[in-house]
Amino acid sequence: MTTRERPSVLELQRQLNAGETTSEELIEQALARIADPEGEGSRAFTAVWADQARAAARASDTLRAAGLARSELEGLPISVKDLFDVAGKVTRAGSAVRRDAPPAERHATAVERLVRAGAVLIGHTNMTEFAFSGLGLNPHYGTPSSPWDRARRRIPGGSSSGAGVSVADGMAVAALGTDTGGSIRIPSAFCGLTGFKPTAARIPSQGAFPLSTTLDSSGPLATTVDCCAIIDAILADEQRPLPRALPASELRLALVQTLVFEGADDHVRLTIERAVDHLRKQGVTIDEIEIPEFLELADINRKGGIVCAEAYSVHRDILAQQGEQYDPRVVSRILRGKESDAADYIELMSRRQQWIAAVEARLRHYDALLMPTVPVVAPIIAELEASDEAYFKANSLILRNPGIINFLDGCALSLPCHRIGEAPVGLMVAGPGYTDDHILDVGRSLEGMLER
Secondary structure, three states, X not given: OOOOOOOOHHHHHHHHHOOOOOHHHHHHHHHHHHHOOOOOHHHHEEEEOHHHHHHHHHHHHHHHXXXXXXXXXXXXXXXXXXOEXXXXXXXXXXXXXXXXXXXXXXXXXXXXXXHHOOXXXXXXXXXXXXXXXXXXXXXXXXXXXXXXXXXXXXXXXXXXXXXXXXXXXXXXXEEEEEEOOOOOHHHHHHHOOEEEEOOHHHOOOOOEOOOOOOOOEEEEEEOOHHHHHHHHHHHHOOOOOOOOOOOHHHOEEEEEOOOOOOOOOHHHHHHHHHHHHHHHHXXXXXXXXXXXXXXXXXXXXXXXXXXXXXXXXXHHHHHHHHHHHOOHHHHHHHHHHHHOOHHHHHHHHHHHHHHHXXXXXXXXXXXXXXXXXXXXXXXXXXXXXXXXXXXXXXHHHHHHHHHHHHHOOOEEXXXXXXXXXXXXXXXXXXXXXXXXXXXXXXXXXXXHHOOO
């Protein structure tokens, strides 16, 4: 499905309110797409809650008929990444280790807020094991392919792989994902979606299986910036208006030149250049800037960084008992956390704060940073499955740009900027921590100007 074929949250609410469709009809359409034997549903989902979703849809239609719609998500099918607890369901976190884990006793906070808002939970979506890769490959539950060039089966991006495919293929209107180093924005870029990584501390993480307690962020993958903003407000339990489109003449953006274009393929480079040129013609001021601090990250994270240290603290006991059941490529990254002792970790966190202050000072006069979300088009699944060297090289490159914003403790959108029919490319629009509302405003502005 293309962006034009995927209706937004607001368009679907208009149709529901006008009686042009019902929640029950939307749920049946979603379930039919998941069950399609020619589709990706069996790889995109690890569990489908058909009976529960149908019951929730009937209840939603009854409430709407009584004038009691709870939010803009009322009655819409939403998928949930399989590391969020859903009451009565097993949270597998993409791992065979947790295949027989006890069902969750209660919803994760983010899930509870979606349910309170009237969202209809359609199922748990597949993911990289324990969320520890940007590619989306899963040897335990299969790997869904991105919607582009499906005949050759390209990666969907990770770790929220099933989340991206569920929205791209119309199996859900939006998805709840997580982002520790790009895991919302990467599948959004590869699947032609809009994804939003909020400032990490804004969305409670209770009930979500952790990768890095410092960097984990929860947020939406959807069709438009408005869709993401609606879901983000619900997840943060905030009341705020929809993003406003700012006049082009008022926008001053920074197009980063340092590091983020290294290794970029021709299609991504040309697509970003075309998008930037078009925005400039619309009146947006875009300065090309260097951020030399980006070059310091390799040294700061030389022992695996925050993610490996914190992931090892989560998994060391489980690895000692069930390590043979893990994806070996995931284990190898987790075990890098053994390289850091307490002093290393304290030094790393101190250097991070200094680094954040230096980068924020460079951004003081700009509304947002621009860069490619991912510098390459989605690689072919089989090629990465066949080669550890290709896998780790692609993983490092694909995580690089979005991971910068996680280290910054910032927030970011990935906006599709490719032309319809071309390989999907994401344009990242990012800012420092707690500038979420402004980044959504900027993203809404650019979304309306991008030529697709």
